[in-house]
Amino acid sequence: MNMEMKKPNEQQTTLEIKNLVIHYISDDEVVKAVNGVNIEIKAGKTLGLVGETGAGKTTTALSILNLVPEPQGKILSGEILLEGRSVLAMSELELEAIRGDKVAMIFQDPMTSLNPVHTVGDQIAESIEIHRKVSKQEALKQAKEMLELVGIPSERSNEYPFQFSGGMKQRVVIAIALTCNPNLLIADEPTTALDVTIQAQVLKLINELRQKYHMSMLMITHDLGIVAEVCDEVSIAYAGRIIEHGTLEDIFDHMRHPYTKGLFDALPDIGARRSELKPVKGLMPDPTNLPSGCPFHPRCDYAMEVCSRSVPENKWLSETHCVECHLYTDTNESML
Amino acid sequence: MDETIAKYTTRKGFFKQYKKKSRLQEIWTRFLRNKLAVVGLVIFVFIVLVAIFAPLIAGYDTEAIRINVPNRLHSPSAAHIFGTDELGRDIMARIVHGARISLVVGCAAIAFALFVGGALGAIAGYLGGKIDDVIMRCMDVFLCLPDVLLALAIVAAFGTNLVNLTIAIGLAFTPKFSRLVRSAVMTVRGIEYVEAARAIGATNTHIITHHVLINCFGPIMVQVTLYVANAILTISALSFIGLGIQAPIPEWGNMLASGRVYMRDYAYIVIAPGMAIFMTILSLNLLGDGLRDALDPRLK
Amino acid sequence: MLKFIVKRLFAMIPVVLAVTFVVFTIMWFVPGDPTNIILGNEWTEAASARVKAELGLDRSFLVQFFHYTANLVQGDFGISYITRAPVGEQLLARFPNTLEVVLGAMLFCVVVGVPIGVYSGVKPYSVFSNLTMVAGLLGISFPIFWLGLLLILLFSVHLGWLPSSGLEDGFASFILPCLALGGNYMANIMRITRSSMLEVIRQDYIRTAKAKGVKAVDVVIKHALQNSMMPTITVIGMDIGTLLGGVVLTETVFSIPGTGRLLLESINKRDTPTVIGCLVIMAVCIAISNLIVDIVYAYVDPRIKAQYGAGKD
Numbered sequence: 001m002n003m004e005m006k007k008p009n010e011q012q013t014t015l016e017i018k019n020l021v022i023h024y025i026s027d028d029e030v031v032k033a034v035n036g037v038n039i040e041i042k043a044g045k046t047l048g049l050v051g052e053t054g055a056g057k058t059t060t061a062l063s064i065l066n067l068v069p070e071p072q073g074k075i076l077s078g079e080i081l082l083e084g085r086s087v088l089a090m091s092e093l094e095l096e097a098i099r100g101d102k103v104a105m106i107f108q109d110p111m112t113s114l115n116p117v118h119t120v121g122d123q124i125a126e127s128i129e130i131h132r133k134v135s136k137q138e139a140l141k142q143a144k145e146m147l148e149l150v151g152i153p154s155e156r157s158n159e160y161p162f163q164f165s166g167g168m169k170q171r172v173v174i175a176i177a178l179t180c181n182p183n184l185l186i187a188d189e190p191t192t193a194l195d196v197t198i199q200a201q202v203l204k205l206i207n208e209l210r211q212k213y214h215m216s217m218l219m220i221t222h223d224l225g226i227v228a229e230v231c232d233e234v235s236i237a238y239a240g241r242i243i244e245h246g247t248l249e250d251i252f253d254h255m256r257h258p259y260t261k262g263l264f265d266a267l268p269d270i271g272a273r274r275s276e277l278k279p280v281k282g283l284m285p286d287p288t289n290l291p292s293g294c295p296f297h298p299r300c301d302y303a304m305e306v307c308s309r310s311v312p313e314n315k316w317l318s319e320t321h322c323v324e325c326h327l328y329t330d331t332n333e334s335m336l
Numbered sequence: 337m338d339e340t341i342a343k344y345t346t347r348k349g350f351f352k353q354y355k356k357k358s359r360l361q362e363i364w365t366r367f368l369r370n371k372l373a374v375v376g377l378v379i380f381v382f383i384v385l386v387a388i389f390a391p392l393i394a395g396y397d398t399e400a401i402r403i404n405v406p407n408r409l410h411s412p413s414a415a416h417i418f419g420t421d422e423l424g425r426d427i428m429a430r431i432v433h434g435a436r437i438s439l440v441v442g443c444a445a446i447a448f449a450l451f452v453g454g455a456l457g458a459i460a461g462y463l464g465g466k467i468d469d470v471i472m473r474c475m476d477v478f479l480c481l482p483d484v485l486l487a488l489a490i491v492a493a494f495g496t497n498l499v500n501l502t503i504a505i506g507l508a509f510t511p512k513f514s515r516l517v518r519s520a521v522m523t524v525r526g527i528e529y530v531e532a533a534r535a536i537g538a539t540n541t542h543i544i545t546h547h548v549l550i551n552c553f554g555p556i557m558v559q560v561t562l563y564v565a566n567a568i569l570t571i572s573a574l575s576f577i578g579l580g581i582q583a584p585i586p587e588w589g590n591m592l593a594s595g596r597v598y599m600r601d602y603a604y605i606v607i608a609p610g611m612a613i614f615m616t617i618l619s620l621n622l623l624g625d626g627l628r629d630a631l632d633p634r635l636k
Numbered sequence: 637m638l639k640f641i642v643k644r645l646f647a648m649i650p651v652v653l654a655v656t657f658v659v660f661t662i663m664w665f666v667p668g669d670p671t672n673i674i675l676g677n678e679w680t681e682a683a684s685a686r687v688k689a690e691l692g693l694d695r696s697f698l699v700q701f702f703h704y705t706a707n708l709v710q711g712d713f714g715i716s717y718i719t720r721a722p723v724g725e726q727l728l729a730r731f732p733n734t735l736e737v738v739l740g741a742m743l744f745c746v747v748v749g750v751p752i753g754v755y756s757g758v759k760p761y762s763v764f765s766n767l768t769m770v771a772g773l774l775g776i777s778f779p780i781f782w783l784g785l786l787l788i789l790l791f792s793v794h795l796g797w798l799p800s801s802g803l804e805d806g807f808a809s810f811i812l813p814c815l816a817l818g819g820n821y822m823a824n825i826m827r828i829t830r831s832s833m834l835e836v837i838r839q840d841y842i843r844t845a846k847a848k849g850v851k852a853v854d855v856v857i858k859h860a861l862q863n864s865m866m867p868t869i870t871v872i873g874m875d876i877g878t879l880l881g882g883v884v885l886t887e888t889v890f891s892i893p894g895t896g897r898l899l900l901e902s903i904n905k906r907d908t909p910t911v912i913g914c915l916v917i918m919a920v921c922i923a924i925s926n927l928i929v930d931i932v933y934a935y936v937d938p939r940i941k942a943q944y945g946a947g948k949d
Binding site: 096126 | 761838839840841843844845846847848849850851852858859862863936937938939
Binding site for chain 3: 372473476477478480481482483484485488489490492493494495565569572573576577578579589592596599600603606610613614617618621622625
């Protein structure tokens with residue numbers, strides 16, 4: 001049980017989150033954002049974290065940098081191990097040292113993620129200055145190289161964010177994230193705010209750079225298409241829990257959880273243009289007032305009596321594939 | 337067909353009514369949750385009650401106005417809670433009656449400003465174009481002079497009676513309201529329900545009064561509260577420098593002005609009237625802040 | 637940038653002229669015959685007519701206004717009814733005192749108000765922050781003249797530390813007037829800074845900065861401060877006008893021989909040219925300070941600066 005001991009034969013684990021619980025506590029309500037999340041990312045691999053808005057994805061991501069908004073956001077329990085070191089036990093100084101260096105994050109909305117009063121060059125260089133301990137000039141020089149790398153002419157480093165388009169801003173955000181060559185890249189819906197054509201470019205860029213620098217990545221998205229393109233493994237989040245996890249193949253071809261199935265049913269099928277979409281019925285539960293038992297049971301077509309009573313346990317169906325659903329509690333057979 | 341229409345209209349009517357009520361209630365509950373705002377409301381209601389029942393609390397002619405030299409400069413005591421002034425008048429009586437002047441002139445001036453400025457702003461914002469330009473440039477010129485100075489100039493030219501004072505302060509605040517209402521109207525103007533009203537042939541006046549102004553009501557009320565505080569402050573400031581309410585009429589500002597001379601030896605003479613101004617302004621500021629927060633759920 | 641400033645300076649001229657017109661019109665309604673004031677006991681029908689002709693008072697309103705502005709452009713504010721001396725000389729003698737008090741008050745507002753506002757905005761749930769919020773509310777509710785009287789009571793009458801009137805004691809005599817005049821606006825600036833800091837600190841780009849590993853102090857200084865200053869600068873700009881209005885009160889309370897007192901004295905003596913002169917010079921001050929605020933804006937916000945830059949081409 002000693003966390004520090006790493007088995008030499010096993011592949012290195014970049015990130016391990018165990019049973020993470022995060023609630024936002026304000027005067028009159030408690031938002032149960034994350035309710036026992038388990039995540040593991042091996043070195044050089046990409047995990048897709050998929051779920052609807054409000055499933056606790058962003059909160060989970062922020063907790064890796066220990067940046068859950070204070071003072072409402074409280075990490076109540078769980079463990080976050082970054083290359084074996086507990087993030088939650090780190091001092092503010094240690095945290096500042098890993099943020100932007102070991103772990104970097106690409107944020108959802110490039111429009112608001114850049115400081116309007118600093119040039120993009122300065123904003124990229126800042127990260128280099130902090131972590132590489134180089135002079136301002138040197139940092140600016142590297143920042144310009146970084147801009148070129150993400151496909152922006154280096155002359156534009158003296159310009160301000162408002163002079164850039166949305167796609168260009170997201171490239172700048174990516175440049176900021178990648179500039180110190182992090183071991184773990186967290187991409188929080190990096191393409192949601194962009195046009196479809198720009199989305200593809202940005203995604204391609206992230207993927208190329210990730211492979212070039214052998215980074216691990218946590219790709220947060222609600223777009224299964226993106227998952228299929230860039231991820232090695234997939235975790236499906238629902239109401240602050242990981243309800244199904246597996247390799248790309250496990251999830252896409254052998255999905256087990258009714259919610260996962262619902263997600264795929266909701267995708268338009270290009271081969272059958274006339275068929276109607278089948279959205280998952282109902283809405284995401286109110287995180288201040290989660291249903292008892294399995295949080296999905298009110299929307300589930302397969303709900304049984306037991307589902308409203310107890311939370312299903314995590315059931316490993318194979319080496320790589322696990323699911324949290326009462327349908328599989330007693331049996332290994334697929335019922336879907 | 338009739339049935340469907342009836343169902344549609346009644347349901348919509350029911351929904352609208354239900355929604356309207358709950359929105360006001362929602363604002364009220366949010367307001368009550370803000371302790372400072374409630375304190376402001378309580379203080380302000382108290383001051384208003386004092387002003388209304390002033391004659392019951394202290395006689396105007398007998399205590400607030402009549403000079404009683406043997407009684408002069410008595411320190412606060414059971415008989416005179418706030419003491420007596422340099423002419424032997426009860427300070428408490430003068431403050432109580434002064435509340436009437438401050439509140440009436442303050443509210444009247446802002447009502448004037450709201451009416452005139454609001455009308456100009458609504459016209460400018462709704463019609464736009466050249467008319468907007470002309471009106472707003474004129475208002476900008478007035479905004480170049482601070483309200484105390486503008487009111488001061490008007491009072492200096494026209495004399496310092498109560499009506500002139502009210503109009504002077506009202507005029508000083510007019511440009512602020514025209515700007516406020518104009519920007520509110522401009523934002524509401526483009527919204528669909530106004531377009532819809534125009535599409536069914538409503539007149540401009542009808543649209544401005546029934547649709548546009550009603551929806552600007554909230555933010556305007558907040559500003560009204562804060563500007564009433566400012567107006568009351570302006571009255572007492574003008575009275576303090578001798579260009580507002582004139583002696584012997586009791587007014588908080590002129591009480592401070594006449595008491596100033598004696599304050600080195602009788603400090604209490606300037607404490608109570610100043611406190612009265614301070615509490616009034618504070619209560620209105622608290623009220624205005626509370627209203628603003630209650631109206632804007634975002635700021636929760 | 638220079639071109640912009642020059643352009644704005646020229647744009648000020650019609651505004652100042654319009655203000656002059658408004659003030660001139662209001663003062664036109666001052667009742668009574670000015671020659672009564674000018675001549676006093678020597679008033680005769682003939683002398684009155686002579687003075688009126690001499691000062692151009694017998695001409696129509698528009699002609700008088702035209703003459704006044706024509707002289708004003710050359711820096712001539714006319715002749716005082718009372719002292720018979722040029723109004724400009726009096727303004728020149730008195731205005732520096734006013735300016736010193738206003739600038740002192742401004743300095744006090746900014747130096748005290750901004751840091752407190754920033755700190756309490758960065759730590760919005762702390763005891764300090766709640767205290768400053770309450771103090772701010774109390775502060776904006778203080779009437780200037782009452783605060784002035786209270787300060788005199790405490791620091792001159794009771795403690796005897798500072799002079800209560802006049803300017804004879806140099807720096808010491810400016811402290812209380814600046815505190816009295818600035819107290820109110822300090823509270824206001826503090827509140828605005830606090831709320832804009834609260835707003836800025838939860839922006840996405842602050843999160844980006846933190847995720848880069850920027851130290852907490854630098855997040856505030858390098859990333860939040862400049863962004864949060866814009867509303868504060870607006871308020872400072874608007875407050876200059878209010879401060880100039882308040883200076884009339886401060887100068888009365890502390891018996892300072894400044895423009896504000898001159899204005900009051902002139903109103904009481906019906907010395908219309910001096911009244912107009914005082915109001916015009918204050919309006920010019922406000923116009924200039926608005927221009928300065930606009931320039932500072934451009935330095936704080938690159939978006940505005942770029943607009944000016946575009947105007948240059």
